[in-house]
Amino acid sequence: MFEDIPVDVSPMYEGERIRAANMFVELAGPKSIGAELVQVQESVEDGKVSVIGPEISEMTQGEIYPFGLKIDIQGEKLEKELESVIERRVHELCNYVKGFMHLNQRDQIWCRISTEALEAGFKLEHLAKALSVLFKEEFPIIESIAITVLTQEAEVSEFLEMAKEQYTIRDERARELSDEDVDVFYGCLMCQSFAPSHMCVVTPDRTALCGAINWFDCRAAAKIDPEGPIFEIEKGEVLDAEKGEYVNVNAAIAEKSQGMTDRVYIHSVFGYPHTSCGCFEAVAFYIPELDRIGLVNRDFKGETPLGIPFSAMAGQCSGGKQVEGFTGLSLEYMRSPKFLKADGGYGRVIWMPKEIKESVMEFIPEELRDKIPTEEDANSIKEIRKFIREAEHPVMERIKQAKLEAAEESEEIEEIEEIKVDESEFGEPGMAPVMMAPEFAIPASGGVKIIFKNAKIYAEKVIIKKK
Amino acid sequence: MIIAVSGKGGTGKTMVSSALINLLSKTGKDILAIDADPDSNLPEALGIDVLKTVGDVREELKKDTASGNIPSSANKWDILDYKIMESVVETPEFDLLVMGRPEGSGCYCAVNNMLRKIIETISSNYDFIVIDTEAGLEHLSRRTTQNVDVMLVVTDPSYRGILTAQRIGELAKELEINFKKLFLILNRVKIEDGKNLREKAEATGLELGGLIYEDSVVSEYDMEGRPLIELPSDAVSVKELTKIVEKILKFH
Numbered sequence: 001m002f003e004d005i006p007v008d009v010s011p012m013y014e015g016e017r018i019r020a021a022n023m024f025v026e027l028a029g030p031k032s033i034g035a036e037l038v039q040v041q042e043s044v045e046d047g048k049v050s051v052i053g054p055e056i057s058e059m060t061q062g063e064i065y066p067f068g069l070k071i072d073i074q075g076e077k078l079e080k081e082l083e084s085v086i087e088r089r090v091h092e093l094c095n096y097v098k099g100f101m102h103l104n105q106r107d108q109i110w111c112r113i114s115t116e117a118l119e120a121g122f123k124l125e126h127l128a129k130a131l132s133v134l135f136k137e138e139f140p141i142i143e144s145i146a147i148t149v150l151t152q153e154a155e156v157s158e159f160l161e162m163a164k165e166q167y168t169i170r171d172e173r174a175r176e177l178s179d180e181d182v183d184v185f186y187g188c189l190m191c192q193s194f195a196p197s198h199m200c201v202v203t204p205d206r207t208a209l210c211g212a213i214n215w216f217d218c219r220a221a222a223k224i225d226p227e228g229p230i231f232e233i234e235k236g237e238v239l240d241a242e243k244g245e246y247v248n249v250n251a252a253i254a255e256k257s258q259g260m261t262d263r264v265y266i267h268s269v270f271g272y273p274h275t276s277c278g279c280f281e282a283v284a285f286y287i288p289e290l291d292r293i294g295l296v297n298r299d300f301k302g303e304t305p306l307g308i309p310f311s312a313m314a315g316q317c318s319g320g321k322q323v324e325g326f327t328g329l330s331l332e333y334m335r336s337p338k339f340l341k342a343d344g345g346y347g348r349v350i351w352m353p354k355e356i357k358e359s360v361m362e363f364i365p366e367e368l369r370d371k372i373p374t375e376e377d378a379n380s381i382k383e384i385r386k387f388i389r390e391a392e393h394p395v396m397e398r399i400k401q402a403k404l405e406a407a408e409e410s411e412e413i414e415e416i417e418e419i420k421v422d423e424s425e426f427g428e429p430g431m432a433p434v435m436m437a438p439e440f441a442i443p444a445s446g447g448v449k450i451i452f453k454n455a456k457i458y459a460e461k462v463i464i465k466k467k
Numbered sequence: 468m469i470i471a472v473s474g475k476g477g478t479g480k481t482m483v484s485s486a487l488i489n490l491l492s493k494t495g496k497d498i499l500a501i502d503a504d505p506d507s508n509l510p511e512a513l514g515i516d517v518l519k520t521v522g523d524v525r526e527e528l529k530k531d532t533a534s535g536n537i538p539s540s541a542n543k544w545d546i547l548d549y550k551i552m553e554s555v556v557e558t559p560e561f562d563l564l565v566m567g568r569p570e571g572s573g574c575y576c577a578v579n580n581m582l583r584k585i586i587e588t589i590s591s592n593y594d595f596i597v598i599d600t601e602a603g604l605e606h607l608s609r610r611t612t613q614n615v616d617v618m619l620v621v622t623d624p625s626y627r628g629i630l631t632a633q634r635i636g637e638l639a640k641e642l643e644i645n646f647k648k649l650f651l652i653l654n655r656v657k658i659e660d661g662k663n664l665r666e667k668a669e670a671t672g673l674e675l676g677g678l679i680y681e682d683s684v685v686s687e688y689d690m691e692g693r694p695l696i697e698l699p700s701d702a703v704s705v706k707e708l709t710k711i712v713e714k715i716l717k718f719h
Contacts (some may be wrong), residue, residue, distance in 0.1 A: 017592040019497055020557035030553055084540060091545065104549040105541065167538065174540035190576045211532055213543065213576035220542040225584060279574025281533065298572065331533050359534060 006121040008098040009130050018101040018112040025059045027067035029110035034067040035163040038087035044074035046144030049128040053152030068150030068159040070258035072082035075143040093134045102154045124149045178202045186218035189229040191277035197260035198320030205338035209280040211330035243268045243342040261322050273327035280328025289381045292350030300353040334360045468719050469596045475631040476602035476623035479654040483621050484599040484710045485695045488490035492560035496594035500566040504601040514694030519554040520567025543568050618646045623655045633671040650676025677711040679704050
C-alpha cells in the first residue's frame with residue numbers, strides 16, 4: 001500500500017517525538033506559523049498531491065519553516081459537519097509516518113522531520129500520499145481526496161487566515177452542540193480515589209464539575225485511554241429532558257456509586273441533584289427564604305448569604321453525597337445554555353460573587369445583569385431583599401403577582417405567603433443559625449407529621465440543659 | 468532505562484544527577500533529564516535557563532479553562548501535549564523537563580492524569596531518563612518512581628543521611644516497588660573515614676554503588692556558581708561516578 005513511500009507507515013509510530021538533536025527541520029510550531037484544514041468540496045481530483053514551496057530536499061538543516069496542510073475531500077454522503085471529525089484524525093495519521101512528528105491541531109500544530117527520514121529520501125509529497133491512502137481507508141465515505149502542502153510564508157499565512165475563519169464558524173457550532181445532538185455522554189471516575197461513590201456525568205451542556213474536562217476532552221480520553229477512568233454512557237431513553245434525567249445515566253451512577261445514588265438530574269439542584277466529589281469550582285445552593293439559588297466559587301473567601309463560607313458548604317455536599325438544594329459545578333457550566341435549566345437558570349439566581357459574575361456576564365440574560373447582587377451589594381438575606389427591591393428584579397414583580405393571586409383564592413394562603421415574602425426577622429444581627437437541613441421532621445400530635453424541607457432555624461439564644 | 472536519583476536534601480543529589488547526565492550523554496544515546504524536585508537546582512547544575520516548567524503549564528491551562536479561553540471543540544490533551552513539548556529544553560547532548568512548582572488549590576485530578584500519560588509518551592522516546600527526585604520519601608509513596616529501573620540513593624556520611632537512605636530502601640520493599648537495582652552512594656566522604664563508612668553502609672542492607680570522596684573542585688564550582696556538568700573528567704567525583712555509570716549500564 002505504501003510501496004512508493006521510503007519510510008514505514010504504521011500505527012506503531014504514534015507518540016513518536018523527534019528531539020532537536022535528531023531533527024532535520026521543524027515545521028510550524030511556536031516559532032513559526034502553520035495550520036491544517038479539512039474541507040468538503042463539490043468536486044475533488046482524487047489522489048492529487050501538491051507541494052507549494054520548498055520540498056524537504058530543498059530545506060536547510062535546523063531551520064524552521066511555515067507549514068500548511070490543506071485537505072479537500074468529496075463524497076456523496078459527506079457533510080460539512082464531519083469536517084472537524086475528520087480533521088481530528090490528521091494528528092494521529094500523520095504520526096503513523098515514521099520520522100514525522102505532529103502535535104496538536106488546527107493553527108496550533110507543530111511538526112518535525114527526523115534526519116533519519118531525510119536520509120531515507122522522505123519528502124512532503126510522500127506525507128501527502130500516505131495521508132490520502134490512510135484517510136480513504138479510515139473513512140470509506142470519502143470518495144476522492146486531494147492534499148496540498150504549503151511551506152512558503154506568504155501562502156501559509158493566507159491559508160492560515162482562511163482556516164481561522166473556518167475554525168470560528170465551527171466553534172460557534174460546537175458551542176451550540178447540546179445534549180440532544182449526541183448519543184453518548186461520558187462518566188468520569190477520576191476523583192473516586194477520595195470520593196468513592198461519586199461519578200461525574202459529562203455532557204455537551206455540562207462540563208465536569210472540576211471544570212477541567214468537557215465532552216470533547218472525554219471523547220478524546222475514552223479513545224486515548226479506553227481502560228481509563230473516563231467511559232462512554234449511551235444516552236438511551238430520556239426521562240426528563242429539562243431536568244436532564246436519563247435511564248442509562250441513572251443505571252451507570254447506581255453501578256459506579258455502589259448503589260449510593262441511583263437517580264440524578266443533570267440540570268437541577270432540586271430532587272436528585274448531581275453529586276460532587278469535592279473538586280468542584282463552585283457550588284449552587286438553595287436559599288429557602290427567597291426560594292432562589294445562590295452561587296459561590298472556591299476562591300471566594302467571605303461568607304455567603306447563608307452565613308457560611310464556601311469551605312463549609314463544600315463540606316456539606318462533597319464526597320459523593322446527594323444533598324438536595326446543593327450541587328457542585330464548574331464555572332464553564334455557568335456559560336451553558338442548560339445552566340440549571342429546570343430551576344429557571346439565571347432567572348432563579350439571586351446572589352453570586354463579583355468575580356464569577358464578571359466572568360460569565362455575557363451569559364446572563366441582559367435584563368438580569370444589574371439585578372443579581374454580588375458581595376459588594378448584599379451579604380445577608382435581608383440585604384438581598386433590599387437590593388432586589390431597589391433594582392426592581394423581576395422576581396419582585398412575580399412575588400407581588402403571586403400574592404395578589406393568592407389573595408383572591410383564599411385568605412388562608414395569603415397568610416402563608418405573607419410569611420414568605422415579608423421582611424422577616426431571619427438573618428437579623430444577633431440571630432445565630434442553629435441548624436440547616438435539607439429535610440427533617442418534628443413530632444406532632446393529631447395524627448399528622450410535619451416535615452420541613454430545606455429548613456434553616458435561627459434563634460436568639462440556644463440553651464442546652466441537662467435534664 | 469529510567470534512573471532515579473534520590474536522597475535527603477543537600478546530600479549532593481543534584482551533583483550526582485548532573486554528572487550522570489553528562490557521562491551518559493557521551494554514549495550518543497537520547498537522554499531526557501527530569502527535574503522532579505521543586506527545590507532543586509538541576510537546571511543551574513546543567514547550565515540551562517528554564518523558561519517554563521510543567522507546573523507553569525498546568526496553572527496556565529487551569530486559568531485558560533476557568534476563563535473560557537479555550538476553543539470549545541479543542542481538546543485539552545492536545546493542548547497540554549503541545550505545551551509540555553514546548554517546555555522541554557533541548558540541547559545537542561540531552562533534553563530537560565522541569566516539573567516545577569507544586570499544585571495550588573482546587574482539583575488537579577484531571578490535569579495530573581493527563582500529564583502522567585503525556586510524560587509517559589514523551590519518555591518512551593528516550594534511551595535514558597534521569598530523574599532528580601524530590602528530597603525525601605514521598606515519590607515512593609505516591610508511586611511516581613515505580614517504573615524506575617535503577618534507583619540511586621545518595622547520602623552524605625551523616626548519621627541522619629544514612630538513616631534516610633536506609634528508610635528509602637525499606638519503604639521501597641514495603642511498597643513492593645521492584646527496582647532492577649538499588650544502589651547506595653556515599654558522597655563527600657573524608658579519606659580517613661572511608662573504611663568505617665563502608666561498614667556502616669553495609670549495615671543498611673543496601674548495596675554500595677560507590678563512594679565519592681570530598682572533592683575540592685566541586686566545592687570550587689559550587690562557590691563560583693559554575694554549572695557542575697562542566698566538571699573536568701579527572702575530578703575525583705567524576706572519576707568515581709564514571710565507575711558507577713559503568714555498573715548501571717550493565718543493567719541496560
